[in-house]
Amino acid sequence: MAxxxxxxxxxxxxIIQSINGLExxxxxxxxxxxxxxxIERTERKRFESxxxxxxxxxxxxxxxxxxxKKTKVYRTTGDFL
Structure with missing residues (x-):
């Protein structure tokens, strides 16, 4: 048993320090x-062309x-906690 x-x-x-400022x-x-x-933190930067x-x-x-009558498109990053 664990x-x-x-x-x-x-x-x-x-943990809070690692999460703060992470977009x-x-x-x-x-x-x-x-x-x-x-604790491992991997940060990604997104740049739009x-x-x-x-x-x-x-x-x-x-x-x-x-x-x-109307269609809305929602986009997510896929990163959820």
């Missing part, structure tokens, strides 16, 4: 024998559907 994980204030502070990326917490031993910016400014036509 040992219960004890997270003290120091590790809580370190795109991941934070991984490595645990050995029920103890946090490492001129084509991507102009594509956002041009409204897209909704796909034809009998069920809806």
């Amino acid at each position: 040992k219960p994980l004890d997270v003290d204030e120091l590790w809580t502070h370190r 795109y990326g991941t934070v991984q917490i490595v645990v050995h024998d029920g103890r946090i031993v490492q 001129d084509q991507a910016v102009s594509a956002k400014e041009t409204p897209r036509k909704p796909e034809k559907s009998n069920d809806f």
